[in-house]
Amino acid sequence: MRPERLVDAVLFDTFGTVVDWRAGISQAVAEFSSAVDPNEFALAWRGRYQPSMAPVRSGEREFVDLDVLHRENLEATAAATGLPLDTADPSDVDWLNRAWHRLPAWPDSVPGLTELKRHFIIGPLSNGHTALLTNMAKHASLPWDVIIGSDITRAYKPDPNAYLRTAELLRLPPERVMLCAAHNTDLAAAQEAGLRTAFIPRPAEYGPSQRLDLQATGPWDVIAQDIVDLATQLREHVPS
Structure with a gap:
C-alpha cells in the first residue's frame, strides 16, 4: 500500500x-563593544522581543517590521545595560541592529x-x-x-x-x-x-x-x- x-x-x-540567534547576536555585540557581557546582552535584547510585538497583535499599534522593533529594543537594552550607542557611529549601530539578518x-x-x-x-x-x-x-x-x-x-x-x-x-x-x-x-x-x-x-x-x-x-x-x-x-x- x-x-x-x-x-x-x-x-x-x-x-x-x-x-x-544567541551565538550570532553575542558575536555581533562583542565586535561592537567590550562595555557589556555579549551573551547577557543578547539574552536581554531577545527578552524584549515578544513584549514588543504585543501592541501590534492587539491592534494598539500599526504594523511595523522587526527592524523597527529590534532597533527600539536595542536602544532600551543599551540604556539598561550601559552599552554606548550615543557615542557610536550611526552606521555601526545600524550594523549591530541588522545582526538579526546574519x-x-x-x-x-x-x-x-x-x-x-x-x-x-x-x-x-x-x-x-x-x-x-x-x-x-x-x-x-x-x-x-x-x-x-x-x-x-x-x-x-x-x-x-x-x-x-x-x-x-x-x-x-x-x-x-x-x-x-x-x-x-x-x-x-x-x-x-x-x-x-x-x-x-x-x-x-x-x-x-x-x-x-x-x-x-x-x-x-x-x-x-x-x-x-x-x-x-x-x-x-x-x-x-
Missing part, C-alpha cells in the same frame, strides 16, 4: 529553530532542509520580514523554496492570521501545511489554526539556564531530534 503524503509544505520557525544556522539545518526540499515546499513561517529572512537565507545558505515574511501577512505569531495567511498564499489548506518549531507555544497556536506540527528541541538556544522547550509538551504530529531526523521521518510518508 502506497504511503499517503502527510503534508505538501513544511515551514519553519526561524529564530532558535533554524538559526542560533545569524548562523544550527549544524543540522542546511542538510535537513536540503533533504526536505526534495519532497516538500519549504520556507520560513517567521515573525521576520521578507528582506530579513532573505538576507538570513543568503548568510546561512538556507535553501528555501519560498519566503513569506510577516510584512506580507501583516501578522505576528501567535496571531492565527500569521499561520492562515501563509497557507493561503501557498494556495494550500492549513492541514496540508506543517510548522516545525522548537517552541511548544508556537506549535500550539499553529495547531489551533489547523496546521500540522513538528517539534525539534534546541536545548542550547538560551544557554545553560534554559528551562523551557527542552522536550515536546503537546500532541504534535511529529517529534524529531533535529531537522535531519524530521526529514527522515517525513520521507516515510512520501509516495515512491
Whole structure:
C-alpha cells in the first residue's frame, strides 16, 4: 500500500529553530563593544522581543517590521545595560541592529532542509520580514523554496492570521501545511489554526539556564531530534 503524503509544505520557525540567534547576536555585540557581557546582552535584547510585538497583535499599534522593533529594543537594552550607542557611529549601530539578518544556522539545518526540499515546499513561517529572512537565507545558505515574511501577512505569531495567511498564499489548506518549531507555544497556536506540527528541541538556544522547550509538551504530529531526523521521518510518508 502506497504511503499517503502527510503534508505538501513544511515551514519553519526561524529564530532558535533554524538559526542560533544567541551565538550570532553575542558575536555581533562583542565586535561592537567590550562595555557589556555579549551573551547577557543578547539574552536581554531577545527578552524584549515578544513584549514588543504585543501592541501590534492587539491592534494598539500599526504594523511595523522587526527592524523597527529590534532597533527600539536595542536602544532600551543599551540604556539598561550601559552599552554606548550615543557615542557610536550611526552606521555601526545600524550594523549591530541588522545582526538579526546574519545569524548562523544550527549544524543540522542546511542538510535537513536540503533533504526536505526534495519532497516538500519549504520556507520560513517567521515573525521576520521578507528582506530579513532573505538576507538570513543568503548568510546561512538556507535553501528555501519560498519566503513569506510577516510584512506580507501583516501578522505576528501567535496571531492565527500569521499561520492562515501563509497557507493561503501557498494556495494550500492549513492541514496540508506543517510548522516545525522548537517552541511548544508556537506549535500550539499553529495547531489551533489547523496546521500540522513538528517539534525539534534546541536545548542550547538560551544557554545553560534554559528551562523551557527542552522536550515536546503537546500532541504534535511529529517529534524529531533535529531537522535531519524530521526529514527522515517525513520521507516515510512520501509516495515512491
